[in-house]
Amino acid sequence: MANKIIQSVKGTRDFYPEQMAVRTWLYNQMRASSEAFGYQEYDGPFLEPLALYAAKSGEELVKEQAFVFPDRGGDLITLRPELTPTLARMVARRQNQLAFPVRWWSFGPFWRYEKPQKGRAREFFQWNIDMIGVNSPEADAELAAVGANFLKRVGLSPSEVKILVNNRRLMDEQLDSIGVAPERRKAVFRLIDRRDKLSPSAWEEYAAEIGLSAAQVSGLREMLAAENLWEQSEELVRFFEAAEALEAREYLKYAPYIIRGLDYYTGTVFEARDAEGEFRAILGGGRYDNLVADVGGKPVAGVGFAMGDMVITLVLEKYGRLPALNPQPAKVLVAVFDADHLLDAYRLASEVRGFGFPTATYPEPAKLGKQFKYADKIGARVVLLLGPDEIAQNTVAVKNLSTREQTSVPRPQLRSVLAELVS
RNA sequence: GUGGCUGUAGCUCAAGUGGCAGAGCACCUGACUGUGGAUCAGGAUGUUGUGGGUUCAAGUCCCAUCAGCCACCCCA
Structure with missing residues (x-):
């Protein structure tokens, strides 16, 4: 029903x-890429006090998008909407004992x-991954390289996905050069962000609304088309050189229109897109300058x-890069000949587990056809059967489900036969 | 939070202007009482997302609600 x-x-x-x-597969790929660069796994609580996010309480992420509820004592609890404040606290608490740069990664649920x-x-x-305590373009490049390493690891090519890179400081300078006052940068960033969402005419209307002159609009257009703008930023020049050395360059592309919404980014920013x-x-992601100041520590930079x-799952599906995963751990199923031989089957299963092969049993007598069908459906590769004939001859019937071949294997040889079929 | 599209069997979908709710695949049983994917023969399956309303009659029309999807917002 x-x-x-x-x-x-x-x-x-x-x-x-x-x-x-x-x-789990994704988690393992993330782990592999993180550990390849020496990052350590960590995690924080899934429940946090609302106060942890107080510094950001004006932001939509916390104000409107967080799950907040009172516990039985009346304290306001939040299901973590992001990991950064937790990371900031964990770093702040051990600020004097940690070996900087700290390289940490985590994978867990958010709400x-x-x-x-x-x-x-x-x-x-x-997946969250950060390097904390260093402020260099080379550190930024390492994080981008971890991302590229992951994309490569899961089989996505540079022609299918790209990590688009920009730099907030470069953009600030550029906006200065066309006469945009610092207090209007945020509005202009918003404008840039909507470049693809609005029609050209609507975009210009919006530009006029926030007070840009016609000259500034055309200057902005020029800026957003300048694929070599990064050459004017020493930070980005060093970033791309380091990325080259880290074998990530092919996945990276300079994109002057990448801004990233979050206010706390201060330098290089990047995002991967199909x-x-x-x-x-x-x-x-990107670079931020004041990680732990909000939770009472000395400011530390990070990326x-x-x-x-x-x-990522949708993208992998689209390109057919999700591997065929068999969620069935048992490659061996021991069938039950009949009610009188159920415990013989159980003993055989125990013996096979002792060999180190995960093994499932059929937990009640049933028609053999049903049991073989079940074995096939759950993804087992081999069915073992112990009937009166086998017991009399001290053998086990071993059926390979993929080739449909069945052999009668003397008990002493069972282990080596299974090792060949299952491993 | 705003606006829009959709919702029928486990899955994919049918059912002109309201008129007995169907098909394919999957599933179950048997042919095959020591053997799975094929074949054949049978079989079961729904309060048409939920709750109201209009009507002699609602899957179909109206209202509400829930969920999924799309755009905005925001962002992973």
């Missing part, structure tokens, strides 16, 4: 074994009270990025 099943919470996902296998859409849910998983622009950003689990 489908209508009687209680609905899951809006914007959450059930992870059936097939989906869980994908999530945001948003309207669910494709690639966006209310409960999602996110080449056809079909999806939202795959990952996003990092976050990657959600949903968009």
